[in-house]
Amino acid sequence: MGSFIKKDLLVFWRDRKEVLLSxxxxxxxxxVLNIALSGLFNSDEDSINIHVGIxxxxxxxxxxxxxEEALNQLNISQVxxxxxxxxxxxxxxxxxxxxxxxNPELQDWLHTQNISETEAIKLVEExxxxxxxxxxxxxxxxxxxxxxxxxxxxxGLTIHADEQSTELxxxxxxxxxxxxxxxxxxxLGTSAGTDSLEQLLPQGGSEIMEGVEMYSFSQYITIAMxxxxxxxxAQTVAMKTVxxxxxxxxxxxxxxxxxxxxxxxxxxxxxxCLSLLQITLTFTVSQLLFDIFPDKSMQFWLGILIIFxxxxxxxxxxxALFTSISLNLxxxxxxxxxxxxxxxxxAVLGGSFAPIQSLPAxxxxxxxxxxxxxxxxxxxxxxxxxxxxDLIIPIIVLIGFxxxxxxxxxxxxxxxxxx
Amino acid sequence: MLETVKxxxxxxxxxxxxxxxxxxxxxxxxxLLGPNGAGKSTTISMISSLMKPTSGDVKLDGKSIxxxxxxxxKVLGVVPxxxxxxxxxxxxENLKFFGKIYHVAKEVLENRIQEVLEMVGLKDRQxxxxxxxxxxxxxxxxxxxxxxxxxxxxxxxxxxxxxxxxSRNHILETVRKLNxxxxxxxxxxxxxxxxxxxxxxxxxxxxxxxxxxxxTKTELLSILSTEDTIQIQLSKKSDSLLNTxxxxxxxxxxxxxxxxxxxxxxxxxxILSDLVHAxxxxxxxxIHFQMEVPSLEDVFLHLTGKTLRD
Numbered sequence: 001m002g003s004f005i006k007k008d009l010l011v012f013w014r015d016r017k018e019v020l021l022s023x024x025x026x027x028x029x030x031x032v033l034n035i036a037l038s039g040l041f042n043s044d045e046d047s048i049n050i051h052v053g054i055x056x057x058x059x060x061x062x063x064x065x066x067x068e069e070a071l072n073q074l075n076i077s078q079v080x081x082x083x084x085x086x087x088x089x090x091x092x093x094x095x096x097x098x099x100x101x102x103n104p105e106l107q108d109w110l111h112t113q114n115i116s117e118t119e120a121i122k123l124v125e126e127x128x129x130x131x132x133x134x135x136x137x138x139x140x141x142x143x144x145x146x147x148x149x150x151x152x153x154x155x156g157l158t159i160h161a162d163e164q165s166t167e168l169x170x171x172x173x174x175x176x177x178x179x180x181x182x183x184x185x186x187x188l189g190t191s192a193g194t195d196s197l198e199q200l201l202p203q204g205g206s207e208i209m210e211g212v213e214m215y216s217f218s219q220y221i222t223i224a225m226x227x228x229x230x231x232x233x234a235q236t237v238a239m240k241t242v243x244x245x246x247x248x249x250x251x252x253x254x255x256x257x258x259x260x261x262x263x264x265x266x267x268x269x270x271x272x273c274l275s276l277l278q279i280t281l282t283f284t285v286s287q288l289l290f291d292i293f294p295d296k297s298m299q300f301w302l303g304i305l306i307i308f309x310x311x312x313x314x315x316x317x318x319x320a321l322f323t324s325i326s327l328n329l330x331x332x333x334x335x336x337x338x339x340x341x342x343x344x345x346x347a348v349l350g351g352s353f354a355p356i357q358s359l360p361a362x363x364x365x366x367x368x369x370x371x372x373x374x375x376x377x378x379x380x381x382x383x384x385x386x387x388x389x390d391l392i393i394p395i396i397v398l399i400g401f402x403x404x405x406x407x408x409x410x411x412x413x414x415x416x417x418x419x
Numbered sequence: 420m421l422e423t424v425k426x427x428x429x430x431x432x433x434x435x436x437x438x439x440x441x442x443x444x445x446x447x448x449x450x451l452l453g454p455n456g457a458g459k460s461t462t463i464s465m466i467s468s469l470m471k472p473t474s475g476d477v478k479l480d481g482k483s484i485x486x487x488x489x490x491x492x493k494v495l496g497v498v499p500x501x502x503x504x505x506x507x508x509x510x511x512e513n514l515k516f517f518g519k520i521y522h523v524a525k526e527v528l529e530n531r532i533q534e535v536l537e538m539v540g541l542k543d544r545q546x547x548x549x550x551x552x553x554x555x556x557x558x559x560x561x562x563x564x565x566x567x568x569x570x571x572x573x574x575x576x577x578x579x580x581x582x583x584x585x586s587r588n589h590i591l592e593t594v595r596k597l598n599x600x601x602x603x604x605x606x607x608x609x610x611x612x613x614x615x616x617x618x619x620x621x622x623x624x625x626x627x628x629x630x631x632x633x634x635t636k637t638e639l640l641s642i643l644s645t646e647d648t649i650q651i652q653l654s655k656k657s658d659s660l661l662n663t664x665x666x667x668x669x670x671x672x673x674x675x676x677x678x679x680x681x682x683x684x685x686x687x688x689x690i691l692s693d694l695v696h697a698x699x700x701x702x703x704x705x706i707h708f709q710m711e712v713p714s715l716e717d718v719f720l721h722l723t724g725k726t727l728r729d
Binding site: 003004006007010011014015246247248249251252253254255256257258262 | 467468469488489492493495497499500501502503504505507508512515516517519520521522548564565568
């Protein structure tokens, strides 16, 4: 048995292309994706600092007076006039915008200052400000007329920036969400016949759960890439069997009259070692380079190691199944195609390319039962809750997956070269 | 020692091998010849227990090995046509791996590896990766890997295809020594008739999945010819001598060639004394005499209608 394991590990290790693809590519990809795409996930928000200038050219008192005058000229009852005026005073568009940008909940990462337009342009050019938001002259009157008289507004909030950036995108999303939110609330307030207008602030795309640590993009991408490339190790090892069969080395092994299952177990164990090495190496290097899991306890790392071990075991089971399939089929292209299809299917369903939550409910359920999907889910839960009881069922499922795959692999393993 | 009894293999509708009967006595060296697609490799696969026959049997010392292939695997070494080695491992690492899975005892394995490397002449290169070897060197390691467990029977399937003359000679010499000095029984297939003639005591010729002829070289040659061809070279040209030779009993044809005179006579007729006598009478010397016999290549062509490399 030891001879088979040693041989498989040596053959893998001496194939420089495979080593680079399996061990280094995931690290390179994680590094590239981290650098290129970090900041897109909201949980990286603590690393985002948006500096915004507020240029207010509007005078809300004048705007309110203009609105009142316009209201008086309308052919409506006194009661209706008073109600509309009350609504307008409560809405006060300029104040609502100012309050939004000065909200204490945003102060940690959204830094505003009231400045003139000339100064704002200069600071944006110098890079001191990411952008400035301009509340134009007549904003109050235009917005009130638009909302209450249903007239088209000639002016609106504008964002000025020098270049596109993550900060600018975030600011744009915030302002859009804010405007939508205000419009929606006014519409709801009107239809419900109430004059209460409680301000809701946009939360930025995803829910923030108090007391729970969210996972970051870096953490997601590290887990997803590691799981994906581990799946490919099962294929790599199985495809080595195809070469062994083609070059009649497998026949020589059969003729040596060693128990055929030694060959299969050798492949399985070698895959386990390689998969565990690959995922551990990827995590270790990512941690050293990017500090992906800062300030984590020993318990956290121990849990991670347990999950890795079980995942590597499930990949080893998959490799045993693939190995036996490859020995039963003759067409190398068909074998390669089948394995790639299975792995890519598992990768998509298991959330290696996009979070599993983005899939339709049915596919989500299926994805959670793939070894990579399950591992990914349990790792992300472990990051958030670090609750040992969460590991029990995934451990059982991953061991079950290994046993089922190995059993099928053993049952279809050929004992002669060809029948 | 080893025999096949009406051994047949059918793939779907196609009969690849049909009721093959061959035997190998202990210590014999037997050639298996046939054009491509004749069924040689299928026969070897069934003999070596890699493929289950559709019908028939393979017997080792009178016992069937179909149900219990372990019996033949213990005593059999197979050198496949392909380089059945791990290219990423060194010659030594390959041999160590195969030695272990052939259950060669740990304490003797190291010595045995060195012995077989010595045998194939690669002791000095044992630490180098197989992928860096020439085709000939790879084939030599391929043979070494089949010898680790000291097999009593060695099957070599075209072991010299596509290699340099030096490696070919080395391989032929190794096979000859194994047969003559170690008493290993050999079953040898090749596209090179000369190799088979050089190495084998007996030959089986296969075509279309059947054995079409078998026997010793002499026996096979006797199939072909009922005539002898004699080539003589004379000290000077003479038309009258030519006519005298034509008149000798059993002489069927006399032709002048660039090398002298070519005489075709009835097989087994001894016309040498008549020839010498006729030449003396004319005062002419016979300076060269050669009896030309048909080759196995001719026999093969006669039986299969193809040359060996077709």
